Amino acid sequence: MSEWPEPHRLIVVDDDTVLRPVFEASADDLYALVVKNLAYLGRFLDFANAEYSLADAATYLQQSRQNWGRSREQAYAIIHEGELGGVAGLHHFGAKNRAVEIGYWLSEHLQGRGIMTRCVMKMTEMAFEHLGVNQVNISADVVNERSRAIAERTGFSFDGVTRQWLVNAAGELADMARYSMLKDEWARWRSEH
Ligand SMILES: CC(C)(COP(=O)(O)OP(=O)(O)OC[C@H]1O[C@@H](n2cnc3c(N)ncnc32)[C@H](O)[C@@H]1OP(=O)(O)O)[C@@H](O)C(=O)NCCC(=O)NCCS
Numbered sequence: 287m288s289e290w291p292e293p294h295r296l297i298v299v300d301d302d303t304v305l306r307p308v309f310e311a312s313a314d315d316l317y318a319l320v321v322k323n324l325a326y327l328g329r330f331l332d333f334a335n336a337e338y339s340l341a342d343a344a345t346y347l348q349q350s351r352q353n354w355g356r357s358r359e360q361a362y363a364i365i366h367e368g369e370l371g372g373v374a375g376l377h378h379f380g381a382k383n384r385a386v387e388i389g390y391w392l393s394e395h396l397q398g399r400g401i402m403t404r405c406v407m408k409m410t411e412m413a414f415e416h417l418g419v420n421q422v423n424i425s426a427d428v429v430n431e432r433s434r435a436i437a438e439r440t441g442f443s444f445d446g447v448t449r450q451w452l453v454n455a456a457g458e459l460a461d462m463a464r465y466s467m468l469k470d471e472w473a474r475w476r477s478e479h
Pocket residue numbers: 326327330331390391392393396397398399400401402403404425426427430432433435436439
């Protein structure tokens with residue numbers, strides 16, 4: 287799917303926060319951040335488990351470098367006050383329907399400040415205005431209230447629940463809440479907010 291433009295390499299989110307390709311981060315920093323947040327992330331993200339290693343972090347960064355600009359996952363490091371604070375990515379690029387999904391995680395100590403809400407707004411804006419996307423999707427475990435709140439706060443429509451779609455950290459099937467934003471809705475929502 288070579289017709290997708292390269293995502294922006296720098297997105298200014300706010301005075302203290304920028305997004306940069308995640309492969310510019312060091313494996314040491316990524317590993318340390320994930321390990322520091324292991325229990326908190328592990329509730330909803332399966333990579334965050336006791337087996338997570340420095341080699342996993344390095345492999346992920348290497349794959350992210352290879353994927354960059356190739357309509358596979360485009361992952362950004364969230365750099366807050368000069369330090370790695372989380373990751374937000376675009377994935378599930380649809381060649382025909384021109385849809386993408388946004389996924390994200392933030393270090394626990396940065397929660398509750400609206401950082402991810404602003405990141406999602408900037409990434410959504412880039413998807414529509416730069417990548418030529420028609421639909422941006424966000425999905426979350428139905429019990430992941432903080433993640434769902436981001437979609438709701440940024441004007442995404444609740445499309446419903448796909449039952450028993452996810453495997454949660456306990457290895458159980460879990461229901462997934464789905465949200466979407468369409469290009470024309472985004473223009474309207476932005477003009478009103
Ligand atoms: C999902 C996750 C990123 C949400 O983090 P978050 O801090 O709640 O989200 P935001 O950065 O957008 O911050 C929103 C909070 O900041 C507050 N806030 C402060 N200023 C704000 C502003 N200017 N704009 C928006 N929110 C603001 C909001 O009220 C909200 O706080 P509340 O939940 O106490 O009401 C985080 O919980 C996480 O990484 N979880 C683990 C991994 C995960 O679940 N990822 C998603 C998988 S689908």
